[in-house]
Amino acid sequence: MSGPGKNYIQNLPLQRKLMLIIMVCCSATLLAASLFFVAREAKVLYGAQQEDLVSIADMIGRNSASALVFNDPRAAQETIKPLTGKSSILAAYVVSRDGHLFARHVAPEADAAVLPLERLRIPASPGAIRAAVDEVRSNAERGSILSRYASLVKPIYLDSEQVGTVVIHANTTGFLNSLRWTILVSLLFMSGAFVAAYFFSSRLQQMISAPLLSLVGTMREVSASRNFAIRVVRPSSDEIGLLYDGFNEMLCEIEERNQILRQRQAHLQQLAHYDPLTRLPNRTLFYDRLAQALFHADRAKEAVTVIFIDLDHFKDINDTLGHRTGDLLLIEVANRLATVVRNCDTVARLGGDEFTVFAQNIENSDNAAIVARKLISLFAAPFHLGDSEIYVTASIGVTMFPDDGKTVDELLMNADIAMYHAKSCGKNVYKQFDKRMNEHASERVTLLSDLRLAVERSEFILQYQPKVDLLSGKVNSVEALVRWMHPRMGLLAPDRFIRLAEESGLIVELTDWVMRTACLQARAWQDANLPPVRVAVNLSPYHFNRQDVKQSICLVLAATGLDPSLLEIEITESALMQNDQYTCQVLAELRGLGVTISVDDFGTGYSSLSYLHRFPINTLKIDRTFILNMMKSSEDQAIVTAIIAMAKSLNMQIVAEGVETADQLETLKGQGCHEIQGFLISRPVDADQVAHFFTEGNHLEPHDRGVGGAPAPFKSS
Amino acid sequence: MVFNMAKYVDWPPEAFAASSAPLMVCTIGRGPFAAALEQYQGKTALGHPLSLRRLAVGDDPSECHLLVTSGIDRRYLAGILDQARKRPILTVSDLPDFARSGGIIGLVEQQGKVRFEINVKAAQQSRVKISSQLLKLAKIIRDGDQ
Numbered sequence A: 001m002s003g004p005g006k007n008y009i010q011n012l013p014l015q016r017k018l019m020l021i022i023m024v025c026c027s028a029t030l031l032a033a034s035l036f037f038v039a040r041e042a043k044v045l046y047g048a049q050q051e052d053l054v055s056i057a058d059m060i061g062r063n064s065a066s067a068l069v070f071n072d073p074r075a076a077q078e079t080i081k082p083l084t085g086k087s088s089i090l091a092a093y094v095v096s097r098d099g100h101l102f103a104r105h106v107a108p109e110a111d112a113a114v115l116p117l118e119r120l121r122i123p124a125s126p127g128a129i130r131a132a133v134d135e136v137r138s139n140a141e142r143g144s145i146l147s148r149y150a151s152l153v154k155p156i157y158l159d160s161e162q163v164g165t166v167v168i169h170a171n172t173t174g175f176l177n178s179l180r181w182t183i184l185v186s187l188l189f190m191s192g193a194f195v196a197a198y199f200f201s202s203r204l205q206q207m208i209s210a211p212l213l214s215l216v217g218t219m220r221e222v223s224a225s226r227n228f229a230i231r232v233v234r235p236s237s238d239e240i241g242l243l244y245d246g247f248n249e250m251l252c253e254i255e256e257r258n259q260i261l262r263q264r265q266a267h268l269q270q271l272a273h274y275d276p277l278t279r280l281p282n283r284t285l286f287y288d289r290l291a292q293a294l295f296h297a298d299r300a301k302e303a304v305t306v307i308f309i310d311l312d313h314f315k316d317i318n319d320t321l322g323h324r325t326g327d328l329l330l331i332e333v334a335n336r337l338a339t340v341v342r343n344c345d346t347v348a349r350l351g352g353d354e355f356t357v358f359a360q361n362i363e364n365s366d367n368a369a370i371v372a373r374k375l376i377s378l379f380a381a382p383f384h385l386g387d388s389e390i391y392v393t394a395s396i397g398v399t400m401f402p403d404d405g406k407t408v409d410e411l412l413m414n415a416d417i418a419m420y421h422a423k424s425c426g427k428n429v430y431k432q433f434d435k436r437m438n439e440h441a442s443e444r445v446t447l448l449s450d451l452r453l454a455v456e457r458s459e460f461i462l463q464y465q466p467k468v469d470l471l472s473g474k475v476n477s478v479e480a481l482v483r484w485m486h487p488r489m490g491l492l493a494p495d496r497f498i499r500l501a502e503e504s505g506l507i508v509e510l511t512d513w514v515m516r517t518a519c520l521q522a523r524a525w526q527d528a529n530l531p532p533v534r535v536a537v538n539l540s541p542y543h544f545n546r547q548d549v550k551q552s553i554c555l556v557l558a559a560t561g562l563d564p565s566l567l568e569i570e571i572t573e574s575a576l577m578q579n580d581q582y583t584c585q586v587l588a589e590l591r592g593l594g595v596t597i598s599v600d601d602f603g604t605g606y607s608s609l610s611y612l613h614r615f616p617i618n619t620l621k622i623d624r625t626f627i628l629n630m631m632k633s634s635e636d637q638a639i640v641t642a643i644i645a646m647a648k649s650l651n652m653q654i655v656a657e658g659v660e661t662a663d664q665l666e667t668l669k670g671q672g673c674h675e676i677q678g679f680l681i682s683r684p685v686d687a688d689q690v691a692h693f694f695t696e697g698n699h700l701e702p703h704d705r706g707v708g709g710a711p712a713p714f715k716s717s
Numbered sequence B: 001m002v003f004n005m006a007k008y009v010d011w012p013p014e015a016f017a018a019s020s021a022p023l024m025v026c027t028i029g030r031g032p033f034a035a036a037l038e039q040y041q042g043k044t045a046l047g048h049p050l051s052l053r054r055l056a057v058g059d060d061p062s063e064c065h066l067l068v069t070s071g072i073d074r075r076y077l078a079g080i081l082d083q084a085r086k087r088p089i090l091t092v093s094d095l096p097d098f099a100r101s102g103g104i105i106g107l108v109e110q111q112g113k114v115r116f117e118i119n120v121k122a123a124q125q126s127r128v129k130i131s132s133q134l135l136k137l138a139k140i141i142r143d144g145d146q
Helices: A003-010 A014-069 A073-085 A126-142 A173-225 A239-273 A283-300 A314-321 A323-340 A365-377 A408-424 A435-457 A494-504 A507-527 A549-560 A573-577 A580-593 A609-614 A624-630 A634-649 A662-671 A702-706 B002-006 B032-040 B074-084 B120-125
Strands: A089-096 A101-106 A149-158 A161-171 A303-311 A346-351 A354-362 A383-385 A388-390 A394-401 A430-432 A460-469 A475-486 A490-492 A534-538 A567-572 A596-602 A619-622 A653-656 B023-028 B048-055 B066-069 B090-093 B105-110 B113-119 B139-141
Touching: A003 A014, A014 A073, A014 A089, A014 A101, A014 A149, A014 A161, A014 A173, A073 A089, A073 A101, A089 A126, A126 A149, A126 A161, A173 A239, A239 A283, A283 A303, A283 A346, A283 A354, A283 A408, A303 A314, A303 A323, A303 A365, A303 A408, A314 A323, A314 A388, A314 A573, A323 A346, A323 A354, A323 A365, A323 A383, A354 A365, A365 A394, A365 A430, A394 A408, A408 A430, A408 A435, A435 A475, A435 A494, A435 A507, A460 A507, A475 A494, A475 A507, A494 A507, A507 A534, A507 A549, A507 A567, A534 A596, A549 A567, A549 A580, A567 A573, A573 A580, A573 A596, A580 A596, A619 A634, A624 A634, A624 A662, A634 A653, A634 A662, B002 B023, B002 B032, B002 B066, B002 B090, B023 B032, B032 B048, B032 B066, B066 B074, B074 B090, B113 B120
Parallel strands: A394 A430, A475 A534, A534 A567, A567 A596, A596 A619, A619 A653, B023 B048, B023 B066, B066 B090, B090 B105, B113 B139
Antiparallel strands: A089 A101, A089 A161, A149 A161, A303 A354, A303 A394, A346 A354, A383 A388, A460 A475, A475 A490, B105 B113
């Protein structure tokens, strides 16, 4: 088949193609069968015609033999007389052996021109007659099945001796008519069969095409609607059934994968935009939403408040109660924050203990303050975390769009600054951003770069605050306190730079310097033959995270040659709690060397008292806030009494910090406190000034307090 | 003529000793027919070789199958027919009214052609069967002397 035709057939619709195949096969079969039928019929008819002629010739021959033998033409004529009634016979002749025309019959409708014997002139000679008979014979041999007339020449025998010849011309109309009829019938049969085949093929092809077309329809529906839940019902158990099964399986697979894909997308979306712990929007989503909100607010000339929330002392909670509790706290905080805001507002967790809120359509900063107060009030109730119940506060910074910033970054940065202000104002408060805060913040940045230089340039000095024994009135130890001699800002107290140093990591070098300087000073006092006085150095929790804390202390002791018993380490409660097994081991080793261990600011952390005895602690220093409120609050008084009682039972020394009045001194003395430290005795002073306390008598006497009597502007520890 | 006539006649089976036994053609008298038979001497008709024999009036014709009488006086005819009667002998003659006189086939001339007269009854008496092909050419004589 040629290219275009083949393409045409291949591109036909399935139904047409199937019908075409069936029809072509049917037609070919029908045509072959009909041709065979017609050919066979023609042969049979022709044979019958020839047989008919032969039998007629035989009959004539047999009947005319005697007439020939006995030379009786009249009788011979009689024998062919019956043929006149037979329409198919055109002419019949009986010719004697010697060439005489014995009998003759010619039908009226015969065309004389085509009959050789009729063309003869009468009377004809025997020779001419024989020649005519030979011509008929040769015509008959050459004659085809479709000739208009058939001829037969048959000799007449009598007792195996030829006595004459019969010549017959027959009309083939009957044969041709029969043949025509046969062809007509076969054509009618073919047409009938063709119509029947068309009818059946159009029905039968549906057995194959209908399920396929149905499948195609379903496929189109699926691809148009994207509904992969559609299934097809298998119509049969053949290959088409398999195709349906395969189709279903593929759909099933696609649906499954689609579902997984969607789940993963949703999961990714969740991961990308939500904090996995609190399920709050994360930084990315918050930035995005805030940017949108600012865009709308800008067009609608509305205000937006952006609030920064930071939990107070969250690190301490994490360190003392564990990260698990810290996480639970964050979740609970997130839940509480979500209760305050409207649907259109967003609460997010930026990371760590930092949360942010923005509220749209805020009329003025007073409304923002209302929101901030609501947020602060969320922290009034205690948090129930597993078995623990703790109070947590938060510091909040508030900014307003468009007054405090035009962009997301600017607003968040300023809210952060405001929050830091809230923290420095005693925490658990909110602060609204003020342009001046920015200056303060930039000061922080400057201070940090100055701090780096200060470590290199040794701009730090140590001051010492004596601790007085309440029984003897003598000074047994002093606390070394670092001061920064800032080139422009003058003398700075630790609360101005220790946090910065911790955040920047400079605390390590700073602590090393403090330790070395304090040890050198203590050594110097010994070299000056002063009475033995311990020097106490504060170790930052950051410093204590270092694995080589013991090694660095040993190095300093070795370098300065100081007796370890004259060194005291002060660590905070939270430092004690973090990594407690390691801490316990290090402290035990230091104590083994003779170093004294003190717990600073005791009572402010979240420590459980039950752990205390596990640590090799020599001294507890009661936090200054308890001492400050002791005379006004019976609760604080009770706490101080309890701490002293507990420490005594654990064989620990007790030091009261921040003692400022004689009343406090007397009360503490009555409680059995061992030592006191505070402005009542002395503010922190230079090394040469503090040395006076070592030799002079009872420092509990009123006349001795003149040295540090005036309140210093510095925090003591 | 007489020779061809033999081809249209069936003799009873006992007339021939064998299927190839000669067909005995006997002639009495010297008519033209008897003379014409001479030329067929030795030829076969229906499988029987032709055997010619001349008989004189009065000779026993019992061996003959076909007895041709020609050119004799009419007064001998009854005697010849008597001899042939009751035997399977086909009697042929050109004597006038031969068939009417008890002969089986009589030859008569009409318009210059020879025609037959056949006495069917005589043929039946002689148990000689004559083909219908011959009968249709002949004038059938049903009555007449025996």
